[in-house]
Amino acid sequence: MSNRETKTDVILIGAGIMSATLGTLLKELVPDWKIAVFEKLSKAGEESSNEWNNAGTGHAALCELNYTTEKPDGSVDISKAININEQFQVSMQFWSYLVNSKLIHNPQEFIMPLPHMSLVQGEQNVTFLKKRFEALSNNPLFQGMEFSDDPEKLMEWIPLIMQDRTANEPIAATKIDSGTDVNFGSLTRMLFDHLESQNVDINYKQSVQDIKRTSDGLWELKVRNLDSGIIERHTAKFVFIGGGGGSLHLLQKSGIPEGKHMGGFPVSGIFMVCKNPDVVAQHHAKVYGKAKVGAPPMSVPHLDTRFIDNQKSLLFGPFAGFSPKFLKTGSLFDLVTSVKPDNLLTMLSAGAKNMSLTNYLVQQVMLSKEKRMEELREFIPSAKSEDWDFVIAGQRVQVIKDTEAGGKGTLQFGTEVVSAADGSIAALLGASPGASTAVHVMLEVITKCFPEHVKEWEPKMKEMIPSYGVSLMENPELLHEIHTLTAQTLGLSEKKPAFS
Numbered sequence: 001m002s003n004r005e006t007k008t009d010v011i012l013i014g015a016g017i018m019s020a021t022l023g024t025l026l027k028e029l030v031p032d033w034k035i036a037v038f039e040k041l042s043k044a045g046e047e048s049s050n051e052w053n054n055a056g057t058g059h060a061a062l063c064e065l066n067y068t069t070e071k072p073d074g075s076v077d078i079s080k081a082i083n084i085n086e087q088f089q090v091s092m093q094f095w096s097y098l099v100n101s102k103l104i105h106n107p108q109e110f111i112m113p114l115p116h117m118s119l120v121q122g123e124q125n126v127t128f129l130k131k132r133f134e135a136l137s138n139n140p141l142f143q144g145m146e147f148s149d150d151p152e153k154l155m156e157w158i159p160l161i162m163q164d165r166t167a168n169e170p171i172a173a174t175k176i177d178s179g180t181d182v183n184f185g186s187l188t189r190m191l192f193d194h195l196e197s198q199n200v201d202i203n204y205k206q207s208v209q210d211i212k213r214t215s216d217g218l219w220e221l222k223v224r225n226l227d228s229g230i231i232e233r234h235t236a237k238f239v240f241i242g243g244g245g246g247s248l249h250l251l252q253k254s255g256i257p258e259g260k261h262m263g264g265f266p267v268s269g270i271f272m273v274c275k276n277p278d279v280v281a282q283h284h285a286k287v288y289g290k291a292k293v294g295a296p297p298m299s300v301p302h303l304d305t306r307f308i309d310n311q312k313s314l315l316f317g318p319f320a321g322f323s324p325k326f327l328k329t330g331s332l333f334d335l336v337t338s339v340k341p342d343n344l345l346t347m348l349s350a351g352a353k354n355m356s357l358t359n360y361l362v363q364q365v366m367l368s369k370e371k372r373m374e375e376l377r378e379f380i381p382s383a384k385s386e387d388w389d390f391v392i393a394g395q396r397v398q399v400i401k402d403t404e405a406g407g408k409g410t411l412q413f414g415t416e417v418v419s420a421a422d423g424s425i426a427a428l429l430g431a432s433p434g435a436s437t438a439v440h441v442m443l444e445v446i447t448k449c450f451p452e453h454v455k456e457w458e459p460k461m462k463e464m465i466p467s468y469g470v471s472l473m474e475n476p477e478l479l480h481e482i483h484t485l486t487a488q489t490l491g492l493s494e495k496k497p498a499f500s
């Protein structure tokens with residue numbers, strides 16, 4: 001039964017950071033366009049974007065070792081790190097624009113300055129870290145990075161990690177003070193509050209069940225009201241599928257050829273959390289280590305200071321695991337129902353290629369608390385079991401597709417914008433680097449889907465993102481100016497009193 005039908009310019013599916021960002025960008029570019037949002041949960045930012053469902057790292061490649069690889073000649077490839085850093089600068093500029101324009105307030109509720117560090121042990125790893133440091137610290141994007149293999153210096157930087165450490169293996173770290181902890185849940189909620197004040201029609205507890213093309217070229221969504229069970233139909237000229245893990249199923253329903261031969265592989269995550277103020281007070285950084293052999297890149301262990309609900313805590317993990325759900329609130333049938341005739345071969349090939357990964361993930365799920373504590377003690381030798389609890393994090397659905405380099409069914413670890421040739425619909429798949437690069441990724445959606453407007457929108461784009469269309473690495477003066485301004489606006493330059 002259907003009792004409401006609407007027509008609008010834009011529909012955003014899902015109320016996570018991606019829809020929040022795209023909606024906010026579009027409202028600034030074309031305030032007259034009518035936008036509607038359909039979200040199946042009762043609030044915004046409750047799935048992967050929620051602060052407890054992700055690690056809150058402002059990914060700028062300042063500490064993540066998996067963004068730099070060693071080339072066969074022994075040199076370090078930093079091209080990926082440069083890309084990610086440039087993308088994060090785009091987010092920082094847009095957030096600063098929103099604060100300066102008073103569209104959002106109190107940046108300290110979503111972003112805090114926090115040193116980012118990489119930590120390694122063993123001679124080979126120390127040599128790699130030093131080479132990585134030399135390659136990065138010569139680049140303007142990574143200015144201010146320090147390296148040390150002196151245990152006394154490291155004790156000063158990371159006392160909790162260094163005290164009671166008995167192993168006498170070489171150990172080294174890099175540290176850069178311009179890192180951040182980002183509360184993406186809080187930011188998502190702020191952006192949705194702003195969109196609501198701009199008359200965006202936001203509908204919670206409404207699950208999108210189907211997407212079909214109409215004869216006049218619009219998209220019609222079949223939406224179920226989860227309270228009443230009533231089905232409504234809503235049409236739009238442009239649809240963004242920002243359903244996080246739920247996007248693949250919706251993309252498949254749209255039937256666009258660009259969405260064929262693609263699949264998804266869910267990786268779940270568990271963090272350990274410590275709220276004991278005595279322990280929390282001894283650590284102030286995000287410290288990223290090296291992934292274990294056979295572990296997927298998103299399970300690089302890290303020990304992070306987090307700022308959530310005006311409270312400082314420590315988070316360790318993630319421990320990767322396997323669950324067939326595509327969303328934390330999803331169904332156990334998500335993986336099976338994502339297999340369609342067009343992606344069957346792709347999925348079977350991926351299954352055959354990734355047996356060892358699946359085994360690894362299943363083993364990870366079975367780990368006892370004591371086993372997890374052993375991994376934590378590689379970071380904090382004196383960690384006590386009673387100080388640490390578990391938090392179930394969000395699901396990350398990695399994209400599976402056929403690629404020239406990897407062949408059929410290759411597992412991808414990045415994000416992927418899939419859009420129809422006529423730009424009338426786009427979906428975001430994948431989850432890494434994730435929320436940190438939301439602004440860059442949503443600009444990609446805009447460029448792909450609204451090419452006819454890009455020229456006309458350019459002046460506003462430059463107002464919101466001064467480096468729009470420019471490489472900051474190649475313009476160190478602009479980079480310095482932007483760094484100074486964003487740090488001031490977002491409150492990242494002054495030393496803040498630590499939360500208790």
Ligand SMILES: Cc1cc2nc3c(=O)[nH]c(=O)nc-3n(C[C@H](O)[C@H](O)[C@H](O)COP(=O)(O)OP(=O)(O)OC[C@H]3O[C@@H](n4cnc5c(N)ncnc54)[C@H](O)[C@@H]3O)c2cc1C
Nearest residue numbers: 014016017018040047048049055057208244246434435436
């Ligand atoms: C363990 C973990 C750690 C991470 N760490 C980081 C990090 O440190 N830094 C970082 O930048 N990123 C990180 N990420 C990635 C980041 O969290 C995601 O990339 C980002 O939150 C995705 O935002 P989204 O809006 O696409 O999806 P989501 O936030 O998941 O939002 C999607 C929304 O769509 C809704 N939805 C789905 N299907 C439907 C439907 N059919 N109808 C209506 N609504 C629907 C869902 O309910 C949900 O609210 C991490 C992710 C995980 C899981």
